[in-house]
Amino acid sequence: xxxxxxxxxxxxxxxxxxxxxxxxxxxxxxxxxxxxxxxxxxxxxxxxxxxxxxxxxxxxxxxxxxxxxxxxxxxxxxxxxxxxxxxxxxxxxxxxxxxxxxxxxxxxxxxxxxxxxxxxxxxxxxxxxxxxxxxxxxxxxxxxxxxxxxxxxxxxxxxxxxxxxxxxxxxxxxxxxxxxxxxxxxxxxxxxxxxxxxxxxxxxxxxxxxx
Amino acid sequence: xxxxxxxxxxxxxxxxxxxxxxxxxxxxxxxxxxxxxxxxxxxxxxxxxxxxxxxxxxxxxxxxxxxxxxxxxxxxxxxxxxxxxxxxxxxxxxxxxxxxxxxxxxxxxxxxxxxxxxxxxxxxxxxxxxxxxxxxxxxxxxxxxxxxxxxxxxxxxxxxxxxxxxxxxxxxxxxxxxxxxxxxxxxxxxxxxxxxxxxxxxxxxxxxxxxxxxxxxxxxxxxxxxxxxxxxxxxxxxxxxxxxxxxxxxxxxxxxxxxxxxxxxxxxxxxxxxxxxxxxxxxxxxxxxxxxxxxxxxxxxxxxxxxxxxxxxxxxxxxxxxxxxxxxxxxxxxxxxxxxxxxxxxxxxxxxxxxxxxxxxxxxxxxxxxxxxxxxxxxxxxxxxxxxxxxxxxxxxxxxxxxxxxxxxxxxxxxxxxxxxxxxxxxxxxxxxxxxxxxxxxxxxxxxxxxxxxxxxxxx
Numbered sequence: 001x002x003x004x005x006x007x008x009x010x011x012x013x014x015x016x017x018x019x020x021x022x023x024x025x026x027x028x029x030x031x032x033x034x035x036x037x038x039x040x041x042x043x044x045x046x047x048x049x050x051x052x053x054x055x056x057x058x059x060x061x062x063x064x065x066x067x068x069x070x071x072x073x074x075x076x077x078x079x080x081x082x083x084x085x086x087x088x089x090x091x092x093x094x095x096x097x098x099x100x101x102x103x104x105x106x107x108x109x110x111x112x113x114x115x116x117x118x119x120x121x122x123x124x125x126x127x128x129x130x131x132x133x134x135x136x137x138x139x140x141x142x143x144x145x146x147x148x149x150x151x152x153x154x155x156x157x158x159x160x161x162x163x164x165x166x167x168x169x170x171x172x173x174x175x176x177x178x179x180x181x182x183x184x185x186x187x188x189x190x191x192x193x194x195x196x197x198x199x200x201x202x203x204x205x206x207x208x209x210x211x
Numbered sequence: 212x213x214x215x216x217x218x219x220x221x222x223x224x225x226x227x228x229x230x231x232x233x234x235x236x237x238x239x240x241x242x243x244x245x246x247x248x249x250x251x252x253x254x255x256x257x258x259x260x261x262x263x264x265x266x267x268x269x270x271x272x273x274x275x276x277x278x279x280x281x282x283x284x285x286x287x288x289x290x291x292x293x294x295x296x297x298x299x300x301x302x303x304x305x306x307x308x309x310x311x312x313x314x315x316x317x318x319x320x321x322x323x324x325x326x327x328x329x330x331x332x333x334x335x336x337x338x339x340x341x342x343x344x345x346x347x348x349x350x351x352x353x354x355x356x357x358x359x360x361x362x363x364x365x366x367x368x369x370x371x372x373x374x375x376x377x378x379x380x381x382x383x384x385x386x387x388x389x390x391x392x393x394x395x396x397x398x399x400x401x402x403x404x405x406x407x408x409x410x411x412x413x414x415x416x417x418x419x420x421x422x423x424x425x426x427x428x429x430x431x432x433x434x435x436x437x438x439x440x441x442x443x444x445x446x447x448x449x450x451x452x453x454x455x456x457x458x459x460x461x462x463x464x465x466x467x468x469x470x471x472x473x474x475x476x477x478x479x480x481x482x483x484x485x486x487x488x489x490x491x492x493x494x495x496x497x498x499x500x501x502x503x504x505x506x507x508x509x510x511x512x513x514x515x516x517x518x519x520x521x522x523x524x525x526x527x528x529x530x531x532x533x534x535x536x537x538x539x540x541x542x543x544x545x546x547x548x549x550x551x552x553x554x555x556x557x558x559x560x561x562x563x564x565x566x567x568x569x570x571x572x573x574x575x576x577x578x579x580x581x582x583x584x585x586x587x588x589x590x591x592x593x594x595x596x597x598x599x600x601x602x603x604x605x606x607x608x609x610x611x612x613x614x615x616x617x618x619x620x621x622x623x624x625x626x627x628x629x630x631x632x633x634x635x636x637x638x639x640x641x642x643x644x645x646x647x648x649x650x651x652x653x654x655x656x657x658x659x660x661x662x663x664x665x666x667x668x669x670x671x
Contacts, residue, residue: 056446057629059392059449059633060392060448100301101343104390108390124346125346151256151258151260152260152261152262152301155259
């Protein structure tokens with residue numbers, strides 16, 4: 001691994017966003033393959049961040065700082081990746097369903113997906129089925145991730161899935177769901193492709209859905 | 212009646228105990244809260260279902276079943292008193308007539324049970340803070356604000372004994388503060404935004420309560436501190452950060468009492484331990500018997516000083532024995548029966564039970580430690596030595612971190628190496644909070660994302 005790639009890796013691990021951007025720029029100027037910068041520097045660093053999180057050494061605040069450093073580097077790297085036709089891990093539309101305003105869990109999932117190099121389109125809270133459908137059509141995302149915290153709003157996940165089916169888009173996207181009142185069984189009942197009980201497992205699920 | 216709090220109503224540790232408050236509350240039917248006995252407070256909610264005009268008959272049926280079966284079991288268990296909380300779901304606040312209809316339904320069953328069996332009952336009604344349906348939230352105008360206040364009025368008319376809320380002013384900023392571990396942003400959200408919103412909101416809620424002869428009870432910082440607690444339980448944020456946020460919410464929740472609330476404070480408002488010491492008004496709390504709603508590291512210690520003991524909430528689903536709300540009711544009755552039996556034996560027994568409840572939790576988690584009655588008295592004293600919400604929140608930060616550092620050094624609470632690292636980080640941030648509120652606001656405003664918060668709604 002070149003010194004610069006190693007520096008980028010450490011910058012992201014330690015959440016040094018300015019240095020991460022500086023070193024990504026320098027690496028591109030030195031002609032290092034953008035895909036190498038992405039995979040060996042940035043994605044590998046976020047993988048280590050994830051490992052430290054799993055071991056209880058890092059919490060979400062540290063992960064956020066690392067994710068920001070990665071985003072800073074990605075902003076510089078994206079044009080080069082596009083030129084080389086390098087794709088993101090996947091593209092995800094995420095939102096809290098109609099009638100529900102709880103979004104911390106949804107935000108965490110979005111943040112962790114970004115850290116794993118997914119392209120995330122966050123629709124926010126109280127999202128209608130129509131908005132999900134519009135986003136599928138406009139982004140071409142492979143995954144729709146829905147969240148609900150209330151027993152009285154979880155039913156809107158089923159409504160949304162039915163609307164996606166009615167719009168003829170069900171075959172184009174995988175659907176994953178999460179939220180306190182949900183379960184594997186409920187996800188299966190409403191026709192979702194997967195359920196995650198927490199944000200870190202949501203990344204594993206998303207990877208498996210696009211894998 | 213507006214008040215200022217500049218001294219503790221409970222400063223003697225032996226006077227700080229479950230079931231007894233310096234300013235008990237008497238309901239119209241004679242039930243006394245905080246007069247010596249802990250009373251069960253049952254909360255329940257719908258199973259997975261949509262709420263709409265079409266499903267309202269089923270909604271009525273669900274609530275009717277929950278209240279009827281719970282009251283029947285309370286009578287069978289020889290309970291003398293029962294409080295029920297009806298915490299409205301968003302849809303029931305968005306259409307206030309529906310919320311009022313369910314309030315009337317619950318009231319009728321409670322009244323009938325009281326008349327038939329002599330079980331004294333009380334009804335707390337908690338409309339949902341629907342102002343955040345507009346993003347960024349409009350806190351003082353617009354349809355959602357109007358409907359929320361109309362819901363308070365209609366539910367008061369429909370038979371509520373006391374009104375409460377878990378208001379969310381400042382939450383649009385605080386969620387980010389929690390996730391970023393950002394103490395300055397948390398202090399800004401709680402000490403400036405939330406406290407200003409509470410003053411506005413509770414002035415209006417107290418006026419509604421006065422108009423309809425209903426008790427203004429209190430406002431939980433659930434969306435702030437319990438969000439943090441749940442995230443800490445999932446290992447997403449440090450426990451010490453969640454413990455600190457708990458104490459940071461005290462000045463914010465105190466504002467409701469300054470505006471005229473008199474308790475009992477809400478069950479999920481664990482900051483109520485502090486508001487009870489400061490105001491002397493009774494509180495509800497929840498712990499082990501609320502595991503049906505959320506996990507926590509404070510199941511026993513939360514029983515040390517409540518006047519109402521709650522299950523937080525439970526869905527109306529069938530368990531092996533009975534429907535879940537009836538199961539919760541039974542658990543609450545037994546828990547309170549034990550506390551009241553200890554009290555009946557005299558203060559020596561009651562204090563011994565309280566101390567066992569405290570001792571069993573307090574060393575294991577900083578979130579439990581800050582709920583120790585002696586710690587709450589100590590920190591409350593420091594908090595009310597200041598006069599503004601910002602200065603109180605700043606003092607809460609400095610005093611709590613110092614208290615936890617000393618407790619860790621003395622072996623009174625266990626903090627891991629990683630938690631100690633966070634203690635240092637947070638302490639450094641707290642030391643940098645300026646004395647001057649104006650200076651602090653001036654420093655913070657350029658950092659606030661105007662897409663997330665309408666600052667003008669907070670007089671900024």
